[in-house]
Amino acid sequence: MKQFALLSFLFLVLITWSQAEDVAPPAVVTIAESLLKGIEDNDLKGFHSVCDAEMVTAIDAEALDEWNMLLSEAMLMGYQKEYLGKLSKTGKEMHLWRLNFDVKDIPDMLFELVTKAEKASALSVR
Numbered sequence: 834m835k836q837f838a839l840l841s842f843l844f845l846v847l848i849t850w851s852q853a854e855d856v857a858p859p860a861v862v863t864i865a866e867s868l869l870k871g872i873e874d875n876d877l878k879g880f881h882s883v884c885d886a887e888m889v890t891a892i893d894a895e896a897l898d899e900w901n902m903l904l905s906e907a908m909l910m911g912y913q914k915e916y917l918g919k920l921s922k923t924g925k926e927m928h929l930w931r932l933n934f935d936v937k938d939i940p941d942m943l944f945e946l947v948t949k950a951e952k953a954s955a956l957s958v959r
Contacts, residue, residue, distance in 0.1 A: 857916045860951050861928050865914070868946065868953060873908045875901040885952040892956075904958065911935035914944070925949045932958070 857865070864883045871880025877897050881889045917929040930944040947955035 855916065855918075857919075857928055857930075861926075861946070861948055864948060864951070864953050865928070865930065865944070865946050868956060869908070869914075869944075872897065872900045872958075873905050875905065883953050885949065885954045888953055888955065900958070907934050907936060907939045925954060 867883040868880060870876065875897060877892075877894050880892065880897055884892065912932050912934045915931040915933060917931055919929065920927045926948050928946045928948065930946075932942040932944050934941070943957075943959050945955075945957040945959075946953060
């Protein structure tokens with residue numbers, strides 16, 4: 834009986850833990866959506882609105898133009914985001930999404946967002 838109770842408890846913990854990683858925190862979702870919208874619309878002000886000071890300095894109009902040229906056409910045709918989870922290190926969190934484009938010829942991409950203090954501090958799309 835004790836083994837059954839222990840196994841049931843461990844199963845419940847495992848289910849709870851796995852579900853916790855399936856959903857991004859709402860603040861992080863807002864940041865990610867603002868960044869993606871900024872890339873899609875080539876909106877530097879909207880993009881910068883969720884970035885920390887270092888990222889504002891690093892991503893200028895020219896850099897956003899490049900991302901816009903590479904991604905906006907595919908984004909406008911439609912895509913879904915699938916949250917894959919997060920990695921934590923040194924006070925920062927890296928959140929990972931899969932971008933699945935509606936156009937079959939465009940491969941999935943990995944959207945990596947590093948946040949600190951509820952601001953974007955790094956971003957990679959590959």
